[in-house]
Amino acid sequence: MNIAMTGGTGFLGTHLTGVLTRQGHHVYILSRNAGKTEQKNITYVQWLTEDAAPEQDLPHIDVWVNLAGKSIFGRWNEKTKQQILSSRIDATREVRRLIHRQAEKPKALIQASAVGIYGTDLEKTFTEDSPTSDEDFLSHTSHLWEREGQTIEAMGIRTVYARFGVMLGEKGALPLMILPYKLLAGGTIGTGNQWLSWIHVEDAAQLILYAIETDSISGPVNVTAPNPVEMKQFGKTIARVVHRPHWLPVPEFFLSKALGEMSLLIVKGQRALPKKAITSGFRFTFSDLEFALSQLLTDRKAV
Template sequence: MKITLTGATGFLGSALTAHLRSEGHDLRILSRNPAGRAGYFAWDPQSGQPPEASLAGADAVVHLAGEPVAQRWSPSVKAAIRRSRVEGTRHLVEALTTLSPRPQVLVSASATGYYGDRGAEVLSEVSKPGRGFLPDTCREWEATADLARALGIRVVKLRTGVVLGRGGGALAKMLPPFRAGIGGPLAGGRQWMSWIHVQDMVRLIGWAVSNQEVQGPINCVSPNPVTNKDFTRILAAALHRPAFLPVPAFALKLLYGEMAAVLTESQRVMPVAALDQGFQFQRPELGEALSDLL
């Protein structure tokens, strides 16, 4: 297939690019800094529509681009997070209106942040959205992607949890303190974490692209979420290190400001849609996933 991919230079995008190329797909990459590389096109999601040549003839579009959430939030950062996702997606969908033929499918990123802080409630794709900055952003983000449905394009929305992989993402931030033996649960550790091995994540995206029956929201998480306390214990065991230094909520607030809520909110998310439609996870258990990655 000919696939146009945005956000390809980030942690997840790089892994997805390698996976799709290994599957024999022909990729066109939209990037802020294409640096003259073959198959790369310049695009700033917030500035306007991508170049027509990057989309012409594409069978599928996978849209991952967006301002990183994992940074200290200020009013300007929050505005950039929302704008990069909502306006960037709007610009992309607007560009699709001019194409003939149009791509068969738009696979657009979203996040389990859609659900907000839900305690131990078991969440599926039909669960209602939460309240707050991230749920509101995700809801608007997904609604913008859904505009492509009016163009006859199948739309898949990836509600992604914590992606665990080598060389980047959340695990890269966790490893230094844990390897030093000073890791510990966050804010008591009772909050649920919905995670996924990066290889299952890229396989899930490829499955969503090629499976014509898949549409709507897909929870991109392992079928075995864990509490932060259990995650801490399993990670420490995988590293053969102690993990007895808890990080209180006020310390997270001092370090990260409002963004600390992302670390302390509880989301017990299940991949009901993927399982119901036959997707098989290769690394569904956290211990096995971390052993593979470490």
């Protein structure tokens, strides 16, 4: 298949491109910096720049994967939050424009989202059947992001809203989370009772491939491992894997001061389960946190 991907040079996009090309699919990566040397089954296409005309450079596309958006890592201010939101909305609107220009519509769209759409809670369990929220910046952003995707779904295109949990890999959140342990200062963050819905980046990529190839899957899909953990368990597991102490608590107010509003990613959370992936038959390679961290950290990919 011909698969167009936005955000293809990012953390997940790089892993997913490898998964797709190994399956024999041709990936067209839309990028503001498309001057990269083409590789087997990979073509870079300029987009979202003044002189870009991606509709002229793309062949018929069978599936779109829309992962584009400014990173959420870093201290948020009003300007940063606007960039996080607008980058996702603008990219999705451009995808819609490009799909509209195609003579033959794609058979599917994989639209990125996040489990943050459910809001935060210490006790509830969220599946794809759970109501969404609009209680904070992340839930609001995810809500608007999916709403833009619905305008593409309205064209009669099978649309999957990939609601990502915290992705573990050599980039993203994990290097930041293990840094205190490397400095012998690791410990429970906040109360430690907040839930972390995590997923190994390779399972995330494989689940997207599975959604592409499984016509019966549509609507929201929680891209999370089947065994979320409380933050205190997550920290203790890191300590065990990297052979460092877990002893120095990190108060919630300290993180709020250091990270601002972004701290809600760490000091709050939600227990999200991948009900749709499990019931449809997807098999996770990394369903156990300790196994996932051992694969990542002992191979020194994220250390």
